[in-house]
Amino acid sequence: MMARKVLALNGDEAAAYAVKQCKPDVIAAYPITPQTIIVERLSDFVADGELDAEFISAESEHSALSACIGASAMGARTYTATASQGLALMYEMLFVASSFRLPIVMSVANRALNSPLNIWNDMSDTMGARDCGWIQIYNENAQEVYDFTIQSFRIAEDHRVLLPVMVCHDGFVVSHSTEGVETLSDSEVDSFLPPRTPVYPLDVENPVTIGCVGVPEYYPEIKYQQEVATKKSIQTIKEIINEFNESFGRNYDIIEKYQMDGAEVALLTIGSASGTAKDAVDEMRAEGKPVGLLKLRLFRPLPVEDLRKALSGLKAVGVIDRHISFGSMGGALNMEVRAALYEMRERPHVMGFPAGLGGRDIRVEHFIKITEELLRIAERDVLEEDYRVVGCRGPGCIGP
Amino acid sequence: MKTWEEVPFAGYILEPGNAESYRTGDWRSRQKPVINQEKCTFCLLCWIYCPDGAITRRESKVEIDYYHCKGCGICAYECPSGAIRMKSEAEEA
Numbered sequence: 001m002m003a004r005k006v007l008a009l010n011g012d013e014a015a016a017y018a019v020k021q022c023k024p025d026v027i028a029a030y031p032i033t034p035q036t037i038i039v040e041r042l043s044d045f046v047a048d049g050e051l052d053a054e055f056i057s058a059e060s061e062h063s064a065l066s067a068c069i070g071a072s073a074m075g076a077r078t079y080t081a082t083a084s085q086g087l088a089l090m091y092e093m094l095f096v097a098s099s100f101r102l103p104i105v106m107s108v109a110n111r112a113l114n115s116p117l118n119i120w121n122d123m124s125d126t127m128g129a130r131d132c133g134w135i136q137i138y139n140e141n142a143q144e145v146y147d148f149t150i151q152s153f154r155i156a157e158d159h160r161v162l163l164p165v166m167v168c169h170d171g172f173v174v175s176h177s178t179e180g181v182e183t184l185s186d187s188e189v190d191s192f193l194p195p196r197t198p199v200y201p202l203d204v205e206n207p208v209t210i211g212c213v214g215v216p217e218y219y220p221e222i223k224y225q226q227e228v229a230t231k232k233s234i235q236t237i238k239e240i241i242n243e244f245n246e247s248f249g250r251n252y253d254i255i256e257k258y259q260m261d262g263a264e265v266a267l268l269t270i271g272s273a274s275g276t277a278k279d280a281v282d283e284m285r286a287e288g289k290p291v292g293l294l295k296l297r298l299f300r301p302l303p304v305e306d307l308r309k310a311l312s313g314l315k316a317v318g319v320i321d322r323h324i325s326f327g328s329m330g331g332a333l334n335m336e337v338r339a340a341l342y343e344m345r346e347r348p349h350v351m352g353f354p355a356g357l358g359g360r361d362i363r364v365e366h367f368i369k370i371t372e373e374l375l376r377i378a379e380r381d382v383l384e385e386d387y388r389v390v391g392c393r394g395p396g397c398i399g400p
Numbered sequence: 401m402k403t404w405e406e407v408p409f410a411g412y413i414l415e416p417g418n419a420e421s422y423r424t425g426d427w428r429s430r431q432k433p434v435i436n437q438e439k440c441t442f443c444l445l446c447w448i449y450c451p452d453g454a455i456t457r458r459e460s461k462v463e464i465d466y467y468h469c470k471g472c473g474i475c476a477y478e479c480p481s482g483a484i485r486m487k488s489e490a491e492e493a
Contacts, residue, residue: 099410099411100410101409101410199409200409200412200414207416208412208413208414208416209412209413209416210410210412212411212413214411217401218402218407218411220404221402221403221404221406221407222404222407222410222411224404225404225405225407225409225410226410228404
């Protein structure tokens with residue numbers, strides 16, 4: 001029985017250590033940068049006898065997730081990890097996992113998609129998979145990766161939820177950066193996360209059929225049932241986060257506020273950019289600029305009501321997406337925030353700032369430029385552009 | 401028909417072996433096989449070839465299970481003694 005201690009872990013190692021303490025029955029994975037460290041550590045834990053799990057080295061990510069689907073259908077606590085092209089290769093099976101309502105936890109070390117070939121961080125992978133029915137949780141640092149990996153098993157396996165969860169952290173920025181992580185003792189994790197109790201496990205004594213044909217006369221009813229469950233999971237996720245906070249002295253929420261008192265404009269961030277943005281906000285607050293920060297942790301299901309509440313009363317909001325949805329209005333987060341606010345009588349102007357593509361650094365100066373733009377929009381009460389790319393040389397962009 | 405609240409969890413089928421209750425006979429669009437029992441030699445080729453198990457084998461004769469027969473016509477095609485003919489549903493009625 002280990003006591004609570006602070007370990008030097010990078011984001012990937014924090015995920016692996018948390019998974020080990022969550023005692024999965026089955027891990028099926030295929031290594032891909034920048035997630036590789038996770039499955040390397042987990043295979044070490046299994047080989048060294050520290051973790052009693054079936055470790056399946058699959059021949060592809062499609063097979064890895066397929067194996068997870070089978071394992072979870074049997075009632076096993078199931079885990080995988082991937083990134084970028086690996087997640088893209090899983091795409092078909094992502095829908096199957098969520099539609100079967102199978103709890104599976106998957107770490108994603110967010111990485112850009114080809115082409116050009118790029119191993120560095122952006123969120124093209126998970127944002128591109130936003131409509132596949134998985135819960136998506138985004139983390140800022142290794143501590144959050146650790147804490148939310150544990151919570152993700154609770155969320156996924158909760159009988160009010162029963163959905164797979166992607167627990168995301170930015171590639172390299174978080175996955176390969178070593179930080180002090182306060183870990184829980186094994187017994188604390190055990191008390192928070194009891195063994196899984198499956199609802200309809202595959203069992204020869206009590207046979208069930210999973211994955212049968214859904215004819216047009218039944219498909220919409222089955223899909224709407226899934227939609228209701230996904231929307232309702234927001235409440236359960238909040239409850240589980242509150243329980244975790246109270247049990248272990250943390251202070252998490254699905255939308256976190258930073259320096260929002262008296263703020264007239266705000267940055268809305270997701271993932272590791274939030275840390276840099278906080279420094280920028282501190283700097284600007286010291287100069288008297290009325291700017292605050294909102295960090296979105298839960299992107300699927302999107303906490304629409306909470307977003308409306310958090311953004312109401314502001315004059316302008318800059319949404320920092322770490323990807324582009326080509327040919328629309330910047331990133332998905334920008335578009336969805338705008339859609340969520342559209343029917344509010346008093347709503348802020350919302351401008352998108354896709355930033356940090358393919359591992360380009362997002363720096364404090366970027367957030368200062370974004371905030372200056374937001375203050376101009378607020379002052380003139382006019383929005384002239386839906387979005388502007390940040391960290392790109394050339395006309396129309398906010399420079400490197 | 402069941403509402404989204406009434407359909408089983410995630411569309412699971414919780415009752416084993418219930419495919420039998422699915423009326424695939426509804427799929428027949430125009431023709432159905434009819435057996436002339438006088439010509440039938442009980443060779444059972446139709447029973448072997450039927451892809452849907454819709455030929456029922458009795459003590460000394462075969463019968464067609466129209467609840468499941470999709471009307472594909474394979475039995476009539478394979479019957480060596482011409483005992484099975486495809487007839488239009490209208491003609492039968």
